[in-house]
Amino acid sequence: xxxxxxxxxxxxxxxxxxxxxxxIAVIKQASHNHINNYFIYKYTFVNLIHQHNLYSLQxxxxxxxxxxxxxxxxxxxxxxxxxxFWGCVLWVVFNCxxxxxAIWQLPMTVNQRLAILLISAxxxxxxxxxxxxxxxxxxxxxxxxxxxxxxxxxxxxxxxVAGTLIxxxxxxxxxxxxxxxxxxxxxxxxxxxxxVLFVLPMAFSSPHFVIQSYHDWLVCLSQKNADNTTSHMQDxxxxxxxxxxxxxxxxxxLAVLIPGVLLFASAYIRISQFKYLPYxxxxxxxxxxxxxxxxxxxxxxxxxxAFAGVAIWxxxxxxxxxxxxxxxxxxxxxxxxxSPSDLFPKYINKTYIxxxxxxxxxxxxxxxxxTYELLTxxxxxxxxxxxxx
Numbered sequence: 001x002x003x004x005x006x007x008x009x010x011x012x013x014x015x016x017x018x019x020x021x022x023x024i025a026v027i028k029q030a031s032h033n034h035i036n037n038y039f040i041y042k043y044t045f046v047n048l049i050h051q052h053n054l055y056s057l058q059x060x061x062x063x064x065x066x067x068x069x070x071x072x073x074x075x076x077x078x079x080x081x082x083x084x085f086w087g088c089v090l091w092v093v094f095n096c097x098x099x100x101x102a103i104w105q106l107p108m109t110v111n112q113r114l115a116i117l118l119i120s121a122x123x124x125x126x127x128x129x130x131x132x133x134x135x136x137x138x139x140x141x142x143x144x145x146x147x148x149x150x151x152x153x154x155x156x157x158x159x160x161v162a163g164t165l166i167x168x169x170x171x172x173x174x175x176x177x178x179x180x181x182x183x184x185x186x187x188x189x190x191x192x193x194x195x196v197l198f199v200l201p202m203a204f205s206s207p208h209f210v211i212q213s214y215h216d217w218l219v220c221l222s223q224k225n226a227d228n229t230t231s232h233m234q235d236x237x238x239x240x241x242x243x244x245x246x247x248x249x250x251x252x253x254l255a256v257l258i259p260g261v262l263l264f265a266s267a268y269i270r271i272s273q274f275k276y277l278p279y280x281x282x283x284x285x286x287x288x289x290x291x292x293x294x295x296x297x298x299x300x301x302x303x304x305x306a307f308a309g310v311a312i313w314x315x316x317x318x319x320x321x322x323x324x325x326x327x328x329x330x331x332x333x334x335x336x337x338x339s340p341s342d343l344f345p346k347y348i349n350k351t352y353i354x355x356x357x358x359x360x361x362x363x364x365x366x367x368x369x370x371t372y373e374l375l376t377x378x379x380x381x382x383x384x385x386x387x388x389x
Contacts, residue, residue, distance in 0.1 A: 009114045017121045019096055022128035026092040029129060030085045037131040038088040040066050041076045048073035048201060051209045055220040067224055067297075068133075070201040070213045071165040092128045095135040099124065099308065102139035105146045107277060112315040119311035119329075123304045123337045130301035137169045138288060138305040142312075144173030145284045149277075153186045161193040168221070169305070172291045178268060179280055225253075228296035235296045236303075238364055240357035253296060260294045267374035276379040278316055282370060285313035289367045293360050300340050306363045307337060313370055328369060332362035 007013060029035055039062035047054050047066075054066055054073075079087040079094075103116050127134050140163040147156035156173065163170015180186040202210045228234045235243070239256045243249050264286065273279040288309025292298045314321075314329050338344045339353045353359060 008118060009111050011110075011114060014114045014117050014121075015100075018100060018117050018124065019093070021121055021125040022092055022096050023089070025125050025128040026089050026131060029131060030088045035084070035088045035131050036062050036064065038084070038091060040064065041068070041072070041091070041131075041133070042080045042084070042087070044068055044070075045073040045077045045080050048205050048209075048213075051205055053216065054213050055216045065220060065224075067217075067220060068167055069165045069217055070205075070210050071162065071197055072133075072167070074201060074204065075166065088131060092131060095133060096124060096128070098139040099135040099142075099304070102142040102146070103308070105143065106281070106312070107146070107149060108281070108315065115315050116308070116311040119314065119333070120304065120307050122333075122341070123307040126337070126340055127301040127304040130299075132301040132304075133167065134302050134304050137163060137167055138308045140170050141173055141288055141291070141305070142284065142308065144170075145176045145179070145280065148176045148179050148186075149280065151181050153180055153182055154189045156180075157186060157190040158193050161190060161197050165197050169291050169295075172287050175283065175287045176280075178271075179274060225296055234299045236298045236300060236357045236359050237295055238293050238360060239296060240298075241360055241364075244356045257294055260290070263371050264290050267371065270374065273374075273379050279374070279379040281312060281316040282374055282377075282379075285309040285316065286367060286370045286374065288312070289363050289370070293363050293367060298360070300359060303336055303359060303363070307332070310336075310363060310366055313366065325369075328362065328366050332366060334362075335359065336362045 030038075043058060043061055044054060044066050046052075047058075048070060054070060057065065076091070079091045081087075082090065099120075100117065103113055103120075106113060106116070108116075124135060140159045144156045144159050144163075147153065147159070156176070160170055160173035163173060177183065177186055198214075199207075199210075201213075234240075238260065239251060239253050242256065243251050267283060267286065270279075286309070289306045292302055292306035295302075310329070310332050314325070317325060334344070335353065336359050339349045339359060
């Protein structure tokens with residue numbers, strides 16, 4: 001390992017970048033009161049306990065609408081007890097720590113985990129600028145696999161249900177069901193947690209209000225999905241790219257989503273590969289990227305979820321990697337991660353990347369490469385260790 005590699009993979013250097021960049025971002029935003037998302041989150045809890053519609057406009061407190069489930073009100077609750085500045089800063093630190101801890105639990109070497117953190121650090125800062133919950137969403141998905149891998153299905157299903165009832169994205173954790181050694185336990189604990197977490201917000205509100213809120217949430221998400229296709233801030237997805245590049249706004253999401261789901265699901269025909277850890281990690285990368293690039297709700301800060309997948313994929317590959325793989329990673333770092341920043345030419349970003357949703361393009365290419373690997377690679381080669389039975 002060269003001196004530069006030793007420096008870049010020094011744990012203190014990596015953690016300084018991981019937490020430091022995001023801390024600088026949120027302090028800057030909070031100092032200028034540019035924390036609208038935090039106010040949306042805060043009033044999810046306030047409205048829950050006062051039984052005020054969670055999905056109505058409240059321009060006196062924030063603009064835009066809440067798109068999180070009633071359970072989210074309990075997640076944000078401790079931070080609402082603090083002054084807004086400190087509540088917001090600690091909220092971002094909490095999200096950074098959640099994703100750090102999840103990545104650190106991956107069954108990979110210390111250097112692999114440090115490299116994943118390093119590769120994802122700038123994208124994490126983008127999420128911090130938006131005061132976003134997305135780092136925790138990525139953590140929920142990663143830990144869902146980690147707990148299944150450790151045969152701790154009860155914790156895996158808790159996270160899957162919680163992620164689903166908070167922001168829907170967590171449902172993709174069900175992709176790891178087939179890796180479970182005790183599928184009956186997986187199913188009954190999933191149903192148990194579904195009941196418990198559905199009812200839990202009622203302890204802070206009322207059964208009628210919470211049930212009505214879940215109905216309102218579904219209506220709100222349906223409307224948001226329709227609105228996303230005309231928004232330049234959202235729909236940074238494969239569908240969004242096609243709509244904008246070809247000036248075809250009437251494109252049906254299903255025309256792209258169905259082939260995408262079929263391609264994703266095709267990996268499950270290789271049952272003999274399920275027992276190999278590199279296969280599982282590759283599928284984890286696929287899940288993290290898929291959840292973002294095929295969602296009309298994806299915006300720039302959402303890509304911390306996908307970029308964690310890119311980093312896991314890259315560090316899970318056999319060494320040495322090919323020149324094409326290095327090109328894909330560099331392309332993703334430049335276009336997906338750096339394009340919204342001052343380190344990237346603003347003219348290119350404003351003229352091409354943002355108008356055509358090209359932030360999604362490198363991740364889409366990598367996802368196709370991952371899908372090819374899942375369908376063709378023998379993860380049971382001699383150099384690859386199988387998961388312990």
